[in-house]
Amino acid sequence: EPEVTQTPSHQVTQMGQEVILRCVPISNHLYFYWYRQILGQKVEFLVSFYNNEISEKSEIFDDQFSVERPDGSNFTLKIRSTKLEDSAMYFCASRDRGGLYNEQFFGPGTRLTVL
């Protein structure tokens, strides 16, 4: 069964460093998403991406964040200068052309630890 994959599973970085979290969505999916979950808190929407552009973003997704689909398979989240409060699980998700009436498939997440 196709699945969303994410790498790395755990990333440790120093405050102020740039990190890139990588996701490979399911191959025929058209809509892509990033979410984060701070330990013990709810899952929070960051950004949605469709047709090579951001379709919606939350207030969390400030200028320090960017997303890219550099080729036909990867979908990346970049944090330019990490802060301690960026420590969280980051989940990528994708959905197919059915759009809002179909489910989102989530990856296993990347645990980001900022020291």
Added chain:
Amino acid sequence: SQQGEEDPQALSIQEGENATMNCSYKTSINNLQWYRQNSGRGLVHLILIRSNEREKHSGRLRVTLDTSKKSSSLLITASRAADTASYFCATEPGNDMRFGAGTRLTVKP
């Protein structure tokens, strides 16, 4: 605004019993989804109910949706210890999915 608030926050039952979790939301939605998350793991999609549907079944899961009350319920019948997890409802008022804080379900063997 807060979307997808679940109650109870925690629920502890014996194996074999039914578990009911509720979710309320504030704005209009296209669909409502329920997810499960085992501790420290990713999100597993359980079921999606569209805004024009009132009830949906999947195995031991039954989901209802009342758009007039802006609420949904997830019923897990004949619970098993393996059902122990956090359960989240999520709504999509637009092209962004909003999760609730979740219900932590513990099923005791």
